[in-house]
Amino acid sequence: MTAATDAGRAVADAHRREWAFVLAATVRVAQDLDLAEECVQEAYAAALSAWERDGIPGNPAAWLTTAAKRRAMDAIRRERTFRARLPLLVEPEEAVDELALDELDKPDEGQAMDPEDVIPDEWLRLIFTCCHPALAQEAQLALTLRLVCGLPTPDVARALLVSEQTMAARITRAKKKISAARIPYRVPRPAELPDRLTAVLGVLHLLFAAGHTAPSGPTLMRTDLADRALHLARTLRGLMPDEPEVCGLLALLLVTDARRVTRTGAGGRLVRLEEQDRSLWDRGALAEAHELIVAGLRGGRAGRYLLQAAIASLYAEAPTYEETDWPQIVALYDRLLSLWPSPVVALNRTVSVSMAQGPAVALAQVEALEQEGRLSRYQYLPAIKAELLQRLGRTDEAAAAYRQALELTGNEAEREYLAGRLTGQEAGPA
Template identity: 65%
Template sequence: MLAATARVTGDLDVAEECVQDAYVAALDAWTRDGVPHKPGAWLTTTARRKALDVLRRDTVFRAKMPMLVEDEAAAPEEPDEEAVADDRLRLIFTCCHPALAREAQVALTLRLVCGVATGDVAHAFLVPETTMAARLTRAKKKITAARIPYRVPGAAELPERLDAVLSVVHLLYTTGHTAPTGADLVRADLVDRALHLARTLHALMPDEPEVRGLLGLLLLTDARRATRTDADGRLVTLEEQDRSRWDRAMIDEGRRVVLDAFRTGRVGRYALQAAIASLHAIAPTYADTDWRQLVGLYDELLKAWPSPVVALNRTVALAMVDGPAAALAEIAALERDGRLDGYHYLPAVKADILRRDGRTAEAAAAYRAALDLVDNDAEREYLNRRLIGTGPPAPP
């Protein structure tokens, strides 16, 4: 709806207001007349009509009061719709405007275009929700103050916006893959949307190695979706998943795409993450995973993307290669660093390594710390199960 309306208004803020007005109109009309056969089409048509009304009023205003309106704001440029055919992907490229800071581009696009709640966007950036809300407000104000128009970028402008677009699609998938909040582990709507965008982006820019890397990463990761929870919706770890139920066709496709990315010789963070996912996908069992090669890939990934989250993920592989002590030393360094404060996976990973090392009392304390931070019900239930497992043995 937002994409279709923005194409009419040429202004993202005005388009958002028209979409909101359409929802208000629906509350009234549908309560009175019933829900229409195609509610999505009804809402989109209503929003577009309201947008046209705004444009007509603006045209009348400009005709009657030309001295109060600057010429440069007369009308939006005609969008280059040939460059990006998909409505949603077009809007993502448009929102990832280089006049905004990279984080603002990605956060605003996730919120407005991808429908990710502000709290979940904040979780993706490891900041409090109030902080993210303020950043989104500042970004929207900058768009207005700097008169950044809604203009679909031409083909020549796509490469400079590509990295931000890839970040949007990756974070959209990550938010759906393990939902930050709610009862269910997976939000299938976000996962499927991200996969569609990755495939569409690959069709648009098939020779870009990082586009290939992102698509490969999503395919290889999503191939495990059916095994990540049991029949009751409880989380099942990678170690415990039934690998015979993994989607082998999706794994094969993902590996082909990743190999194509590596053949270009220009490997970035998405291709490296995809290579890590590929090693997990081909391992016959968890224990038989090539952990040493994984540590090497994580080392390369940290050079390309020096993220504390990557460093934390590396500790899991490191524990399998060099033992718990080496991994726990790295985790201690991450705790001192402070950037992962409030990130529940830091104490959760620590707890699991301590549990494997037989240090059950310390593991229990770390599980409790993780429970204080987690907001997803499926993850909370899993951590509770682990915590119970670290208790003293039952009397004979």
């Protein structure tokens, strides 16, 4: 029983830590994302019984990689045997396509550096590879978060504000398009990186968000995901130091993560921003973020991530929550909305509006967003609405909104907080 438990824990830990590395190595052999994912899943399943029987290997990632690659090679050999025995089933055009793929995988004449030497991190290489411009950006984000980052499909759906069924279909369509269009697995060349940067930044942002507040599960945070996103953002900045939005994303992640140790209290209880001990915030991370933000704003090319970092920095710079420069935050949100008209940004803006102009003004804006319907699956809309209604003394309506937020929330720490607000066990201004 102990061996089985130890093996199960080791497999779970290897899945969390090594999935991307094993998948990347397997895709190199399989040249097909769907086949590679299937082989990696089989390798993890085989590890459960093998590690229970033979003991946990000293290098789990190497064991899993070898097992997955062997399965991929076996599948390729079976396919080749099938084709060799039934040559009439292979159309001439298909052979031409395979030749074209071979040409696509060849390096450009005079290329000075292998793309894998340009991108020094295995995870980052795989993210750039999956963010292929032939796919719609929503598909790039979904596929990469699911395959590379290992997020469960329900969590990817929550991150992108769609139903689980829609997300599963989106991922399936993306895989089929890769197969039908014969998009090769190839690390992009240096000249191709800028075309994929927007999607890569989006993946890293969503990966960090899933770590900062886990879409589901018993704990508020998944620090492994947050740490991975921070590492990748730093690596990306080293790769593309002159890209303002790369610096902006790193600054946003730094200033947000600086509050990590104060976000939960005893027993993992969620601690709201206004209640956090600011003396415990990571001042080194805040200072680093501040330098990146100032340099970016001076450059005059503030994008969405830099503006979000500037907003988060204003929260962090205030001596207390009440002393936050709310009008300035509203102004920055206005700039951000003009650049990126996202309903989530509009909702976040209402929090600062409630402090600068009062809860009634903010509530009207929240209700307008509710009427639009684009945030019907976003738990923070009814949660913010409930806080505003409570501040206005409309307790029955606030309770209804809290119940709606509870229905949409999968994170247990957030559910406990909302339940406490609903029952009146917690108090305080929104």
